[in-house]
Amino acid sequence: MTTATDTVATPTTTALVHISSLVTNDPSLGEGPLGLIQDAAVVIDGDRIAWVGETSKAPATDNRVDAAGRAAIPGFVDSHSHLVFAGDRTEEFNARMSGRAYSAGGIRTTVAATRAASNNVLNANVARYVVEALHQGTTTLEIKSGYGLTSEDEARALSIAAAHTDEVTFLGAHIVAPEFADDPAAYVDLVTGPMLDMCAPHARWVDVFCERGAFDGDQARAVLTAGKERGLIPRVHANQLSYGPGVQLAVELGAASADHCTHLTDADVDALAQGDTVATLLPGAEFSTRSTYPDARRLLDAGATVALSPDCNPGSSFTSSMPFCIALAVRDMGMTPDEAVWAATAGGARALRRDDVGRIAPGARADLALLDAPSHVHLAYRPGVPLVSAVWRAGTLV
Numbered sequence: 001m002t003t004a005t006d007t008v009a010t011p012t013t014t015a016l017v018h019i020s021s022l023v024t025n026d027p028s029l030g031e032g033p034l035g036l037i038q039d040a041a042v043v044i045d046g047d048r049i050a051w052v053g054e055t056s057k058a059p060a061t062d063n064r065v066d067a068a069g070r071a072a073i074p075g076f077v078d079s080h081s082h083l084v085f086a087g088d089r090t091e092e093f094n095a096r097m098s099g100r101a102y103s104a105g106g107i108r109t110t111v112a113a114t115r116a117a118s119n120n121v122l123n124a125n126v127a128r129y130v131v132e133a134l135h136q137g138t139t140t141l142e143i144k145s146g147y148g149l150t151s152e153d154e155a156r157a158l159s160i161a162a163a164h165t166d167e168v169t170f171l172g173a174h175i176v177a178p179e180f181a182d183d184p185a186a187y188v189d190l191v192t193g194p195m196l197d198m199c200a201p202h203a204r205w206v207d208v209f210c211e212r213g214a215f216d217g218d219q220a221r222a223v224l225t226a227g228k229e230r231g232l233i234p235r236v237h238a239n240q241l242s243y244g245p246g247v248q249l250a251v252e253l254g255a256a257s258a259d260h261c262t263h264l265t266d267a268d269v270d271a272l273a274q275g276d277t278v279a280t281l282l283p284g285a286e287f288s289t290r291s292t293y294p295d296a297r298r299l300l301d302a303g304a305t306v307a308l309s310p311d312c313n314p315g316s317s318f319t320s321s322m323p324f325c326i327a328l329a330v331r332d333m334g335m336t337p338d339e340a341v342w343a344a345t346a347g348g349a350r351a352l353r354r355d356d357v358g359r360i361a362p363g364a365r366a367d368l369a370l371l372d373a374p375s376h377v378h379l380a381y382r383p384g385v386p387l388v389s390a391v392w393r394a395g396t397l398v
Contacts, residue, residue, distance in 0.1 A: 003134040013050065013061040014395075016072065017041040024052055025346040030102035032383030034338055035054045036377075041074065044366040047394040052360060057367060060114035071375050075139025075367030075393060076322040077348030079167070082282055082313035082342045084157040087113025087149045089314050089331065095267045107147070107175050110314050114147040114157075114299040123160050125307035129268040130164050131314060134398060137369035137388040139267065140348070144207060146171030149178075151195040167352055169205035169235060170196070173223040175214050188219050192226035193387050205256070206232035217245035218320045224253050233353070240285070251275040251280075257351040262286065263293045272304040279352040280307040281343070283328035284317035296343075297334030305308045308340060337377040366395035 022040035030037040041058035043051035051059060051109045085095055087110055114122070126143065133141060143165050145157035154172045172191045180187035191284055196206075206227025210220035214237075222284055224234040234253050238246025239262035246333040247268040250258035258272065272279050281294045299306055310325050311317040319325075322344050329340040349358025356365045371378065371389040391398050 012063060014044045014063040015041055015058050015061040015064060016044070016065045016067055016368075016370075017055045017371075018069060018092045019055075019067040019072045020069045021071045021376065022360065023071070023341060023345070023376050024361055025074055025342060029220075029361060032338070034342060041176060042360060042368065044392065044395045047366055047396075049360055049362055049364045049366050052363060069374060071371045071373055071378070072360070072368050072369065073137070073376050074345040074358050074360050075369055075391065076137045076344050077140040077307075077346075077354070078138045078309050078312075078320075078322060078354065079132060079142045079257060079278075079307055079348040079351035080282060080309035080311050081129075081141060081143050081320075082171075082311070083129045083143050083144060084116050084122055084145060084161050085110050085314050086117035086121055086125065087314065089318075093095070093285040093318075093391070094289065098168045102330050103201070104382050108178055108313060110147050111149055111178065112285075115150070116127075119156060119160065122157070123163065126160055126164050129320055131203055133312070133322075133390070134391060134393065136321050136323060136386075137321055137391055138320070139167050139367035139369075139391065139393040140167070140304065140352070140354070142167035142169060142205070143351060144169040144171040144206075145199070146174035148172075149174065150386065151190070151198045153366075154195055155198045158199055161185070161203055168203045169207045169250060170203040170227065170232060171209070172196070172199065172205040173208040173215050173220070175209065179199045184219070188222055189217070192222055196226055196230055199226070200230040200232055203232055205235050207235040207237065209237040210241055211237065211244060212242050212248060217249055219382055220249055221245065221253070224255070235259065239268065247271060251277045256353050257313075258378060259309070260285070260294070261299070262292060264295070264298070267305065269298060269302045272299060273302040278347065280309055281329065281333065282309050282311035282317060282346075283325050283333060284310045284319045286314075286332075287328060288317050288319075293332045294330060295334060296339075300335070300339060305347060305350055306335075306339070306343045307351040308343040309348065311364070315378070323379045323387065324383070326379045328379040337380045366392055368392050
């Protein structure tokens with residue numbers, strides 16, 4: 001029996017109305033592949049979307065928020081980030097942009113700084129970048145390890161990442177640890193044995209940098225296979241710097257995504273088009289290294305599924321901005337604004353094998369971003385302008 005002094009939580013519903021153009025990513029709800037609805041309304045019930053449609057047909061709710069003609073999109077889904085790190089590589093970036101040769105150690109510089117940092121410092125850094133991304137509309141975020149490269153440092157990186165997201169990736173095979181520079185085979189044995197045993201309980205995914213100067217095809221296969229044996233799902237850093245076996249290996253092993261995909265043969269494109277592996281493109285890396293951009297048009301025309309991610313990391317792409325990457329994808333990678341927005345939302349969800357995010361439809365998690373613009377096209381049309389004016393994550397205005 002409830003008494004007068006008892007507190008009973010009463011569920012509340014909120015309607016966001018008069019949305020000029022709503023991207024649902026559900027063609028059954030609206031026009032075209034993005035399922036666009038004009039003068040739309042979204043009803044949020046708890047942490048879920050309860051109803052979507054035209055404002056004139058919106059049901060009664062406890063609360064009502066007027067979007068005043070702004071556009072709304074699903075929260076961005078970032079399926080590739082490296083946020084557990086310490087230190088700074090400004091000098092490396094400055095040297096690269098100044099045309100000078102630089103050999104500061106790259107990833108190894110960050111490894112040294114990360115190993116020396118306390119848990120509190122690393123956790124505070126991750127929290128800062130997660131909030132930074134959230135303010136730019138990113139409501140789902142994958143976070144990798146990869147800057148510890150000892151069993152203990154990789155495990156603590158994953159534990160710190162898990163405090164901020166469910167999408168945690170073990171990347172002990174980022175590069176060969178400095179201590180094993182003369183014996184990479186022994187490092188692979190460490191990664192596939194004791195390190196994985198310690199790290200697998202903290203992760204959902206296993207990743208490997210399959211690239212010249214990192215891990216070759218046989219080494220990458222050993223890492224991914226060992227991860228699968230411990231219940232982790234593969235992802236692959238593939239074909240970023242050169243042609244190589246990464247994409248083919250990703251498709252063969254049923255990886256959720258092959259990330260970078262900058263240098264692709266026709267066979268690579270065909271494999272991605274015919275399989276379930278998502279091609280996750282990371283234009284921030286090409287921007288920050290003055291490299292050739294991936295050819296998204298080629299992948300899309302072949303029928304491959306494409307996702308976009310900023311690839312936030314301290315060395316090659318120190319940005320957390322998905323809107324910036326959308327603008328790059330449209331300007332330099334052959335994507336239309338519609339394709340780029342889909343890739344940054346539904347595409348990222350596919351790369352994480354999620355169907356509860358990346359769309360605004362009944363039953364989905366209530367993640368959405370309100371833009372200070374009448375259309376999602378403005379994300380590419382007005383590059384560099386902070387258009388995200390409000391963000392809801394799991395039904396909460398953040």
